[in-house]
Amino acid sequence: TETLTNRDNHNYDDVMDFYLMDNGPNVTGYVNKGFDVHLDDFYNNLTADKKSSFFLTALHESQHTMGLQHPFESGFDEWVHNSKIDSTGSSIMSYNERDFNGNNDLRIYDLAVLHYRYGVNPNARSGDDTYGFKNFEQNNADGGVYIWDGAGVDTFDASNEKDGNGVYVNLTAGSRIYRGGNTIPNWTNKHLGLQEINGS
Known part of the structure; x- marks a missing residue:
């Protein structure tokens, strides 16, 4: 178990657990509070090249557990329409994949x-x-x-x-x-x- 301490001296002693399960339609992954990452079990049916993009989902969801949010959500209001910021080239937390494809x-x-x-x-x-x-x-x-x-x-x-x-x-x-x-x-x-x- 790795202990993380943020700058506010809050310790995170939890283990990050990943689960493969049926998340329902159009849900590739989500997180619960804490360190539980739920990924859709269709991963088992993907070809090798598609599994690399699934890795991005796992990385994205794991960053939610570390406190990161989507750049288009609250706090980024004045930059919502700035494609240089809200893009996967700037943050794995973005949903805009039109640029920087292939970065894992x-x-x-x-x-x-x-x-x-x-x-x-x-x-x-x-x-x-x-x-x-x-x-x-x-x-x-x-x-x-x-x-x-x-x-x-x-x-x-x-x-x-x-x-x-x-x-x-x-x-x-x-x-x-x-x-x-x-x-x-x-x-x-x-x-x-x-x-x-x-x-x-």
């Missing part, structure tokens, strides 16, 4: 929420790493632009940014790092689904 992992907003709630694994990226500005990488779970690091003496190198528009680098956890212009991008914790966690 957590995405940038999923990682941000989980890191905020539970912290970064101290063994992940624990060396002395160097980070810099990159363009968004569609096939990378964190887009190549979300910096998360478990340990080490790390460096942020902005020496390649010579276009004259400047950079903003703040290495405080959860802060924004961006290049160009002098206006901070309009992203808040609310846009990451954190309004229920910290009251913002």
